[in-house]
Amino acid sequence: MAGTLPADRELAQQILAELRAPRVAAAFACGGLLALAGALMQTLFRNPLAEPYLLGVSGGAGLLALLGMAAGLAWPWVSGLAFAGSLLALTLAAALGGRMLARDHTPLLLAGVMLAAGFGALIALVLSVAPAERLPGMLFFLMGDLAWAGNAPLLWTALLLALAAALALARRLDVLQLSPLKAASLGVAVAPTRWALFGLAGACTALVVAQAGSIGFVGLMVPHALRRLGFAGHRLLLPAAALAGGSLLVLADALARTVIEPRELPVGVLTALIGVPLMLWLLRRP
């Protein structure tokens, strides 16, 4: 920016303080929340390939948000609808598949996968009949886009609270990696702890989706990669996931804004473009 006129510099500073800084802050918090939710879901399902959207959260949020967009509602309403859709998906998953959670997480997993498939079909239906001029906005929501993420203080508060709550469970989560019977024999109340994981991961995911749409890949790749790199204990894994997830999303968002300037890309495209090669490289490590 050297050599620019004073008025330009003022404008640049204003843009930095009022537009860029909040967006970077929101991006970091969203990435942290998604990676944290992914780590919790992987422990809940004892599967390092689990991710925040496994229970149909993105589908439920996407469906209601798209219906709102098709009806021409403004963003705050769409955001509220997305949040409601997330809660709807979580409630349905819990009601349909949650009864055996103390012993077996498979029914919950199946219910979530089925819900995600159902919501996916309905989303495709909405997309195919929606007015053409609304389609780009819808696609950006489905891919995830931080242009909407206006409430950085809320996201940061949520991130810090969720991280503190998850860390309070850390030792119990280590034990929960064992079979449910073994974990119970060591004194862990399996069902309440699993429901706490479900609620915590669900809340983190629902909040992010309502702020920035369904940003993909961060919630799967970050915790999975960290586990592969040797972060097995939750006391380290959880804060590391929040840090790495936040950093990755800040980087992806910076690229999303600049790669085809002055136009922007949905940030979800970038998280996948950065994440896929990283993941493949990790897979090749011995």
Add this chain to the structure above:
Amino acid sequence: MSLVARQLALRAGSRTLVDALDLTLEPGEVLGILGANGAGKSTLLAVLAGLALPVRGEVALDGEPLAALPPLVRAQHIGLLPQADEGGFLGSVAAFVALGHYPFDATPDLAPLLAAWELADLAQRPLATLSGGERQRARLAQLAVQRPRIALLDEPLTHLDPAHQARLLAWARSEADAGRSVVLTLHDPNWAACHCDRLLFLHGDGRWQLGTPATLLTPDALEGLYGPGTAALWRQGDRGQPV
């Protein structure tokens, strides 16, 4: 005192597996449970561990019903080695073994235990890279870290080579000598004859027999338990010989 089961009834669906079982686990004894596949051995262990409820009857630890004990307190006294594998665990062997100490506050000194189960060289390896027998030793070491007064082991001999079966036997005997109780399910009558103080036969239809190996282990009783032709598996002559 110790662990007392009164009038236990266990069912799988509509089938009665065990009926009216009375069992008092004495401190210092090794009890072997024998029975055909599906006879209710694992179910009984889960009930004795306080992790499943019987259809009838109750289990009490020092006079206190297990259902009334807080999970952590129960885990400070009763340990279980289930059959299911620990497939979801991505950490090291040492981290896996250390989880056995969860019911207690202090950090355990793992080195002697890892050495005792010949895991010292494997301690930093990811658990998933171990062989079946090595993993079984890690699971046993995890139970040994918990050091339960009542140890319930479901088919602990699985995957173990003879040397490590002997190691398991020595551990069970030393636990018993220290005044703790060891219960294990197994399928080898020879092993049961040599190393168990008492045996419990589960017939899988509600009937059960409890007694010393000398009184219970006869060819007829084995065929009654497992079916015709199975007595040939038992070498009566080896009875009482150490492994």
